[in-house]
Amino acid sequence: MKNGKLGFIGIGNMASAIIGGILSSGTFPVGDIYMYNPHAEKMQRFTESGCVACTSAEEVTELCDTVFLCVKPQIFPEVLRVIAPTVAKKNADDVVIVSIAAGVTFKNLQDALGADRRYVRAMPNTPLLLGEGATALCRTSNVPEEDFARVRSAFSCCGVTQEIDEAQMNAVIAVSGSSPAYLYLLAKLTCDYAAQQGIDPKTALTLFCQTMKGSADMLLNSGKDPQALMDMVTSKGGTTFALLNVLKEQGFNEAMISSFEACTHRAEELSM
Numbered sequence: 001m002k003n004g005k006l007g008f009i010g011i012g013n014m015a016s017a018i019i020g021g022i023l024s025s026g027t028f029p030v031g032d033i034y035m036y037n038p039h040a041e042k043m044q045r046f047t048e049s050g051c052v053a054c055t056s057a058e059e060v061t062e063l064c065d066t067v068f069l070c071v072k073p074q075i076f077p078e079v080l081r082v083i084a085p086t087v088a089k090k091n092a093d094d095v096v097i098v099s100i101a102a103g104v105t106f107k108n109l110q111d112a113l114g115a116d117r118r119y120v121r122a123m124p125n126t127p128l129l130l131g132e133g134a135t136a137l138c139r140t141s142n143v144p145e146e147d148f149a150r151v152r153s154a155f156s157c158c159g160v161t162q163e164i165d166e167a168q169m170n171a172v173i174a175v176s177g178s179s180p181a182y183l184y185l186l187a188k189l190t191c192d193y194a195a196q197q198g199i200d201p202k203t204a205l206t207l208f209c210q211t212m213k214g215s216a217d218m219l220l221n222s223g224k225d226p227q228a229l230m231d232m233v234t235s236k237g238g239t240t241f242a243l244l245n246v247l248k249e250q251g252f253n254e255a256m257i258s259s260f261e262a263c264t265h266r267a268e269e270l271s272m
C-alpha cells in the first residue's frame, strides 16, 4: 500500500537543496518527509520545520514508498546493502527507489535491490534550493506514470525537469549537475578581474549575474541560436571580437569539451 511518504537517505548538500526546495514550494506535506543522516545535526533545520528524522536508513525505507538515495556514489554499496532486506520485504509496487548519484546505474541498483523493483535516476543541481533547479530524470520501464509523476514533482516543484534515456545520464551531468560549478568559476574570474580594475565587487557581481540571467532568457526566448546571439554581440573589430579571439587562441573551446568528457568519464568510473 502506498502512503505518499518521501524518504531521504544522506542529508548533505544535494538532499538539503531538494528538501529545502520542497519545503519552500509547499508541494508535499512537511510531515510526509522522512530522512536519515549519520550526523544527526544535519537534519536539525528540517526537523525544526516539521520533517521527521529517522535513526537508520532501514527505518526510512520501511516507512516511505519513495526513497531518495542521496549519498556519495562511493557510499552506495554500503547503503544498498543496509536497505536491501527492507526493500525485499515490500511489494514491488509499493516502493520507488530514486538515485541522484553520478554514475550509479539501474543495473547497479537492480543487482543490489532486485530487478523487479521500480527505479528512477535523477541528475539535479544545487539551485533547486532557490526553486531554480534543473533536473534530468530517467526511469526503468516498469515505473508507472503515476509513480514517475510523483518523483518528478519533487524536483519540478523547485525547478525545471526533463526526461531523458538512461544512456544519456552520465553525459547530462555536464549540463545540469556539475554545470553550476563552471558558471560560478566564470563569475569568480570575471568579478576578480573587475575588482583588480577597481570596480566595486558587489557592483560587478550584480552586473555579471544579471548578464547571465538576461543571456539565459535570450537563449530561451529570442528564437536565435547561441552562434546568432554571439554574432549580435560581436562588432567587427570591436571588444568582443578581441575577447573571443584570445579564448580561441588559448584553446578555450577544446578545454571546455575536454572538461565535459572528463565529467562523463568520471561518472562511468563511479559506476559500481
Ligand SMILES: NC(=O)C1=CN([C@@H]2O[C@H](COP(=O)(O)OP(=O)(O)OC[C@H]3O[C@@H](n4cnc5c(N)ncnc54)[C@H](OP(=O)(O)O)[C@@H]3O)[C@@H](O)[C@H]2O)C=CC1
Residues within 6 Å of the ligand: 009, 010, 011, 012, 013, 014, 015, 036, 037, 038, 039, 040, 042, 057, 070, 071, 072, 073, 075, 078, 079, 100, 101, 102, 123, 124, 125, 126, 177, 178
Ligand atoms: N552536490 C551536487 O551539486 C550534486 C550531487 N549529486 C549527487 O548527490 C549525491 C550526494 O552529493 P552531495 O549532497 O554533494 O554529498 P554530501 O557529502 O554533501 O552528502 C552526502 C551525505 O551522505 C551522508 N552519509 C554518509 N554515509 C552515509 C550512510 N551510510 N547512510 C546515510 N547517509 C550517509 C553524509 O553524512 P555525514 O556527513 O554525516 O557523513 C552526507 O550528509 C552524490 O551521489 C552526488 O553524485 C547530484 C547532483 C548534484
Ligand SMILES: O=C(O)[C@@H]1CCC=N1
Residues within 6 Å of the ligand: 102, 173, 177, 178
Ligand atoms: O561532483 C559531483 O560528483 C556531483 C555530481 C554532480 C555535481 N556534483
